[in-house]
Amino acid sequence: MTNNELMKEDLKHIFHPCSQMKDYEKLPLIPIKKGKGSYIQDFDGNEYLDCISSWWVNIFGHSNDYINQKINEQIQDLEHVIFAGFTHKPAIDLAKRLVALTPEPLQKIFFADNGSSAIEIALKMAFQYFKNKGESRPLFVSLENSYHGETMGALAVSDSGMYKEIYEDILIKAIHAKTPSLHDEDVAIDDMRRVLSENKGKVSSVVIEPLIQCAGSMKMYDASYMKKLRALCDEFGVFLIADEIAVGFGRSGTMFAIEQADICPDFLCLSKGITGGYMPLSVVMFSNDIYDAFYCEYNEGKSFLDSHSYTGNTIACAVANAVLDIFENENIIEKNQEKIKLINEQTQKFKTLKNVQEVRQRGMVCAIELQGYESNRRINLEIFQEALKKGVYIRPLGNVVYFMPPYCFTNEQLTKMIDVTYEIVKSKL
Ligand SMILES: *Cc1c(COP(=O)(O)O)cnc(C)c1O
Helix, strand or coil: CCHHHHHHHHHHHCCCCCCCHHHHHCCCCCCEEEEEECEEEECCCCEEEECCHHHHCCCCCECCHHHHHHHHHHHHHCCCCCCCCCCCHHHHHHHHHHHHHCCCCCCEEEEECCHHHHHHHHHHHHHHHHHHCCCCCCEEEEECCCCCCCCHHHHHCCCCCHHHHCCHHHCCCEEEECCCCCCCHHHHHHHHHHHHHHCCCCEEEEEECCCEECCCCCEECCHHHHHHHHHHHHHHCCEEEEECCCCCCCCCCCCCCHHHHCCCCCEEEECHHHHCCCCCCEEEEECHHHHHCCCCCHHHCCCCCCCCCCCCCHHHHHHHHHHHHHHHHCCHHHHHHHHHHHHHHHCHHHHHCCCEEEEEEECCEEEEEECCCCCCCCHHHHHHHHHHHCCEECCCECCEEEECCCCCCCHHHHHHHHHHHHHHHHHCC
């Protein structure tokens, strides 16, 4: 079948995520037949360099031989088993390994199956921790321009414009403090202090995206803000939730972004790269102290009874273990440093263009913010389509073009990604 035939079949029944379906009248959907390494291939035989790791999840590219082998092995034994009352080796191994990779106080893990659910779990646990101790703390604090997912709780703590405003009437209460990505760091910390003191005793947690607000146009800030925020949360006795769903697993340059601030959050949420794009899986990590607040006789009513059908799926956990093997065996974090340097050097040339406002980078994320376009011109779609014709898949966010390549990109592929994009951005002057 051809791209066009499949697209027509698709549009008869499927409502796609994050899409105005009417856009597909002009912007063809692309049916993908195959993926291997850095490339995906459509049904007409066109190949595209996947420069955004398929929405930031395929950190080792597509159809990785080692992960494929590990899935095959796991499938012979067990694909899934109920995770209440039962357990399995891949989950136990994964828990042990994640605990070893993260700060020492994070000793316990709750499994879920997508990023938004991990956020819901952290918010619910933070709220219930205080409730179990006889306090009511119904407020949550997050940052301006933040994104934490699409389910109702995750949406409530997000500051995602149109995505959220529609549902405003039916959301739980969250307060947005100034973000260091848009203001001076000390201004942002002062604002957080104001919010926490005005709502003293009512806030259960502060949730942030460490170092990079990815969906919020790849806005970046310094690790020093996180250090100050950690101290502030301690001063006011509120939990700090680190949403590393996008930046975890090497994206920020280190395995986890919190390492750069040398802090330990009370809750750490991980997903996306955890299975290298193979399976939906997420985890929430927290301390023994938090765990103990829910540990009691069943009838005491303090249990944390959250559950999802696919929680701790066996294949997903086996894949996550394979992902951690690759990090170890191939020394990924260290090897990425060279790629990070190359991206930095080769994207400097964007700074000479008049339509470029800023080039920013943190680890394996690089963003080029454009300027000077009418707000109704969808420059992102123009750039997306032209890059696609040249075999480069990028997906600009508004007027921000960004790269989040898989870690398997060769130097030549990184250069192609940057040069093709540069020529297109230059042509839009
Ligand atoms: C993607 C994302 C989420 C939501 O994860 P889903 O798996 O899409 O539900 C939450 N927080 C951040 C920072 C994300 O990038």
